[in-house]
């Protein structure tokens with residue numbers, strides 16, 4: 001059975017603590033399926049995600065059997081503090097056992113590739129990988145990854161696996177994003193949503209408002225929502 005579940009927390013800190021705990025447990029559960037099981041984990045950018053990663057880095061996780069991917073990336077140089085991969089890896093810290101070859105960052109703007117080739121290169125790297133778990137944030141406008149409402153990225157996200165994004169309404173204007181296909185093929189999607197600026201978007205997505213990209217997301221298995229009280233303020237009790 002496919003579950004749509006929402007769990008509320010008092011605030012972002014409690015949400016980040018709980019999701020880091022739950023994530024560490026889930027990674028271990030999946031790894032326990034076989035001695036060679038490697039978990040495919042897609043990371044999101046965003047503020048609450050960084051708090052979760054910081055806590056996750058301090059939890060006991062067998063990082064030698066985790067493969068990291070990203071849902072989207074800002075088209076900036078590799079050392080730019082705005083880069084989602086840099087924020088995530090800095091927040092995780094020096095975790096033991098995580099092999100560089102298992103860290104699949106999207107190309108950076110100083111990679112030597114242009115934006116189109118960078119997206120195509122990531123699509124080739126991703127190939128037919130299925131994420132065991134895909135973490136997503138939700139923007140105040142209802143965007144997920146770099147799929148934005150009232151923007152060509154929403155239509156473009158209906159084909160292919162990885163796409164270049166231009167004229168993003170949120171800076172920086174150029175980005176790379178997964179499309180809906182690899183997100184929705186994920187065995188589990190976990191939305192992590194914190195803050196009152198997300199309240200309207202969260203209500204509309206939960207109501208199924210198709211104008212918002214978040215409403216187009218539905219995992220092959222469970223789609224779970226981890227939200228704080230401020231983000232949930234427009235949801236029924």
Ligand SMILES: O=C1O[C@H](COP(=O)(O)O)[C@@H](O)[C@H](O)[C@H]1O
Nearest residue numbers: 044045046047048137138139145
């Ligand atoms: O720019 C982005 O923003 C969204 C939401 O971030 P938040 O700080 O408002 O939670 C994030 O999900 C996405 O990965 C990122 O590129």
